[in-house]
Amino acid sequence: MPMTDEEKFRFDLTGFLVRPAILTPEEIASVRDQVYRIKHDPDSLPPEHRAMPGGAASVLIDHPKVIEVLHEIIGKDVRLEGSYCVWRKKGEMHGPLHGGGPQQADPIFGYRCLNGRIHAGMVRVVFELTEVRKGDGGTHFLVGSHKANFPMHTDHLSIEPGQRSEFLVSYDCPAGSAVFFTENLCHAGPVWQKEEPRVAVLNAYSHLATHWHRLSTPPEVLAALPREKQAYFREPWIADFRTKPATHNTIERFLDSDEPVIDTTHKP
Numbered sequence: 001m002p003m004t005d006e007e008k009f010r011f012d013l014t015g016f017l018v019r020p021a022i023l024t025p026e027e028i029a030s031v032r033d034q035v036y037r038i039k040h041d042p043d044s045l046p047p048e049h050r051a052m053p054g055g056a057a058s059v060l061i062d063h064p065k066v067i068e069v070l071h072e073i074i075g076k077d078v079r080l081e082g083s084y085c086v087w088r089k090k091g092e093m094h095g096p097l098h099g100g101g102p103q104q105a106d107p108i109f110g111y112r113c114l115n116g117r118i119h120a121g122m123v124r125v126v127f128e129l130t131e132v133r134k135g136d137g138g139t140h141f142l143v144g145s146h147k148a149n150f151p152m153h154t155d156h157l158s159i160e161p162g163q164r165s166e167f168l169v170s171y172d173c174p175a176g177s178a179v180f181f182t183e184n185l186c187h188a189g190p191v192w193q194k195e196e197p198r199v200a201v202l203n204a205y206s207h208l209a210t211h212w213h214r215l216s217t218p219p220e221v222l223a224a225l226p227r228e229k230q231a232y233f234r235e236p237w238i239a240d241f242r243t244k245p246a247t248h249n250t251i252e253r254f255l256d257s258d259e260p261v262i263d264t265t266h267k268p
């Protein structure tokens, strides 16, 4: 069974899920080295490895322990919206609590569970490449807020120690873990508290039929990916009714075709 009943229960109840230690020590070391170079010495990398999710980080795009969860919580047709990495030093942060609440009406972010199936909109996967303990400043979540019907109440939006909501939680995990959360869950990237930097890669996945972020992955990064990983950047459509029967935009179809990935050469 790809996702256990306990994992489904936990993800539905809280809006997030941790799969500990899914990466090998070699994978952790090589992605950490790439993130270090991107942030501190990009010229030491070839251009196609200077941005996520190229180079060593491409192992994360279609990691089986990630894709099997995405198939359960998004659906069988999944694309990668974007990817970025952090090398977060003590005292640095991503930002305050955001998301959650009535945005669930929006199909891009919306969270629903119907007929025993989860249908999440955009799902973020944080690949933690540093051990994280509660209190270190890993991503924090206002659990249940992905299903909240009222706007996030200000009494629950502080991440200041001593003023935090009783529903604000984080996680413990070893390096090499994946943390999944629906983008409809109210979440924050608070101040990192440890001397050892937080090294992480954050991938945003969506249903193949939706496209929120204008893709910003550099074309040279996409061009250098193996075809089966480029498939996560195929055009966002489900069916082509000009053919009989209709053509479905599956990964297999993409692999059999010479169709290019989605075009990222346009200027903002």
Ligand SMILES: O=C(O)CCC(=O)C(=O)O
Pocket: 094, 095, 124, 138, 139, 140, 187, 188, 189, 190, 202
């Ligand atoms: O940095 C973090 O822990 C959270 C990042 C975040 O909010 C996001 O990528 O949407």
Ligand SMILES: [Fe+2]
Pocket: 098, 187
């Ligand atoms: Fe966020």
